Amino acid sequence: MDISQSPGFYAIAQADPDRVAVIDTDGSRTTYGELLALVNQVSHGLRGRGLGTGDVVAGVLPNGLDQVIMLMATGQIGLYYVPINWHLAAPEIDYIVKDSEARLVVTSREYAVPGGETGTAGLAEGQPVTAPADRTAGAVMWYTSGTTGRPKGVQRALPGAEPEAIVPLYTWFLGEVVDLKPGDGVHLVTSPMYHSSPCAHTQFALHFGHTVVIAPRFEPEIVLELIERYRVTNAMMVPTMFHRMLQLPAEVRQRHDLSSLQQVIHTAAACPVAVKQGIMDWWGPVLYEYYGSTESTIAFSVKPHDWLARPGTVGRPAPTFEAKIFDDDGAELPPGEPGLVYVKSSLGKFEYRKDPAKTAASMRGEWYAPGDIGYLDEDGFLFLCDRRTDLIISGGVNIYPAEIEAALLEHPAVADVAVIGAPDEEWGHNVVALVEPAEGVTPGPELTEELLAHCAPRIARFKHPKVIEYREQLPRTPTGKLSRSKVRQEYLDAR
Template sequence: MSETDMATRADTGMRASPWDIAATDPSRCALLIADTGESLTYGDMMRGADRIAGFFAAAGLREGDVVAFLLENRAAYVQLCWAAKLAGLYYVCMPRQVSEDDAAYILQNSGAALLVASAATAPVAGRLSARLAGTVRVLSLDGAEPGLEDFQAAVAREGGPPPADRRRGASMLYSSGTTGRPKGIRHPLTDHSPHQAPPRHRMLVEGYGFGPDTVFVNPGPFYHTAPLRFMMHVQRCGGTAIGFRRFDAETVLRAIDRHRATHGFFVPTHFVRMLALPEALRAACDTSLMRCAVHGAAPMPIEVKERMIAWWGPVIEEMYGGTESIGTTMIASADWLAHKGSVGRPSGSTEIRIEAPDGSECPPGVEGLVLMRTGKPFEYHGDPAKTAESQRPGGWATLGDIGYLDPEGYLYLTDRASSLIISGGVNVYPQEAENLLSVHPDVADAAVIGVPHPDLGEEVKALIVPRPGARPCADMAERLVAYCRDRLGPVKSPRSVDFVESLPRSDAGKIVKAELMRRYWPEGRRIPR
């Protein structure tokens, strides 16, 4: 199949299948894990997917059943996902650092019949095997472990031909759970073949230029919605994905240079850490072939994005949405420079409404709860209360973000509803202070939360990770408070500062505020949901 043929096929939005690429160009590289050297050609990837799909079917998994993966980033990850698609299964990708309680909840909530783990995740997986004995079959890619079967031996022993004519399997992903119990999103299987791409494929091909020449740098965790889905869409086009076992700013930047990367998906933390690399190293690495660097998943401070555009050029794209798939906005560099701080305008069939506390619609420039709709229903699996909390009449739903629309319809996010601090009866959203502190020359990382105060109810507190060379002390704390007050005024600014060695962040780069809050509040009080 020629490059032109593959580009045309991807552009149709219809059949776009990595199995076709494996049949016609089996030696083409589908995935490279840059920091370990693991790689998969399309031929190897899809032969492995076929074998695993045959094993899933032979193990008694029927169309619409659920498998779960608890793995680090590795080449076999994509084989498992493509196998689940071919076998018509839902596949649940769990965070590698998930707690045992959350993992047990996810397995029970999803109804998973089989869990694939690895040596790296065997301690948690072994305990889950004992805890859920008789309900979930647990296997390890790296050989038998206590409580875990040898996955490769099971595939060899029990495998059969891959099932034919099943509907396309789908991801059943869980929200990050940074403020509470993870929430599962499960959409009905559609009446389409695994070889036919989902509707978002056309958006990515037309909007971001995915094609057979794409070299996609993917430094995020494969379990996360955007890194996984983007990577699999690249593979539907015949492109090459570059993954990493763990994120290291220098390793990623050198990979962009070495592999002549054209596309990538990043979170703001990735950009912040690459910008912190020595100037000589940044200058030595060629990023000029990068055509589209998409970021999302967490707020991006304006100064950080300005510096990235100055470095890489007008190739920085932003996408706002969520695992729930209730809507999407997109914004390119040129539009963002004219609307700094915006996450863009609605894409595709997305509609946006800003809701006031009384349920009325906010006019342009007035912030409220961001509602979106696409006409596609969603629900949190097995959690009608959370579903009802997120939905509004007329098909509207919310991810829990606060923001406003400008007169041109550009959306600006100001914070999360769950991050609200009520101090002296005044509502304070901490994102503005976090963005400001994160670009202070003495600050490596920052979070702002509400902590108990005998008079105000809650006090606004900053938790600061100092940059190397900065001396955390009372004077530095006073300077940071003054820095915020000068720019934000006293209401939105921290009243106090605590210095910490690190902040808990998910693999997607989000601050895990529930963990921070537990340090200051008695159990059961003011822990975000």
């Protein structure tokens, strides 16, 4: 079947029902035809519960077939779907359910929610496998944690058209940004699908006609084995995963055939130059990076060879996007001068659900600020410095934690590191590095001296940590984002 001009999952499933759509965490396979039948049944089941266009459905579901079914079912009957982090405590889940005004919660036995529908089987039971009438595109509404306060739903207007009408725009965009094309690709899911990028890439993979392989969890050797076994062509990962894979013994790394990889897309956090270079030395020039947020979507992107020519960049504005760098007073800054990054796009605006004040506070006219400090070079490539909220000002000088973390991560004794600013009466803030030692490494004064010596040729002396302390494990989100705010609070509380 030629799907070079594929209109998306729903049409592919009708034309090529035997194509494998999903390989679940237990290795079970579901074809496109089987998946479409389940999606249609659940669509009828949702309508049978009285849900109509614009209503909200929440899902507290692990990565797996049920999560995929909910994405594609809500996506063809005009519903907003809210994937909820199953790691949250019951009151946190309850808050999102109430704030989103979800009329139904689909859950699992493992992450049961009182009053929730357990799995999709109940919704599908007894329902026809034919397509529902009056199909219209839905949307995913992700809740972002933000830097302060409770999370808010990022909501966009529904398109008001059949899914087939809008899919080509998104597949074109992904093709431009990361060279993904329709065909016989295999996509590997390595991160929880309650986060925006893993969730979106799962949908895109099905619209491209690819097979979605869902990893049971992220473990370096498990991921390498899955890539080899299923001849994975594309995946979405985060920098922490790269760092952990590079720490594998050389004989383990060389054991697996990774030659099928064509695009490994990374986002969610800054990737140290040495880590990204190490992966490309191993896997070849297959790393595609994009930078954005749940609110802005993919605002900047860079392909492998452009990054190799400009190590450290997160790319130029993606198609339909514009970018500017402003200072605190709203004046536009010239190339090379760091300031707050702002972006705008013609693809459509977002709003925080039921919070127009927060929506307005994140904007400067038509321009949205993701919250990062960076600068553009003469050719329009963006280089990020750090999150504005994580900036350390010591002695009146701006210090970016990500730069110090990148330097320390190059040392083989460092498994993970978080750099924060601790209040100091004289300097304003001191640089503190909290280090998670690599396996088998004993922390102590000798290691501290070694790490400071390691920093000397890499970063200026005023950026060196004044304090280095050691931790058994640093808090990261399931997608690999370092929670500096949590690290900082724990450090200050201990004092």
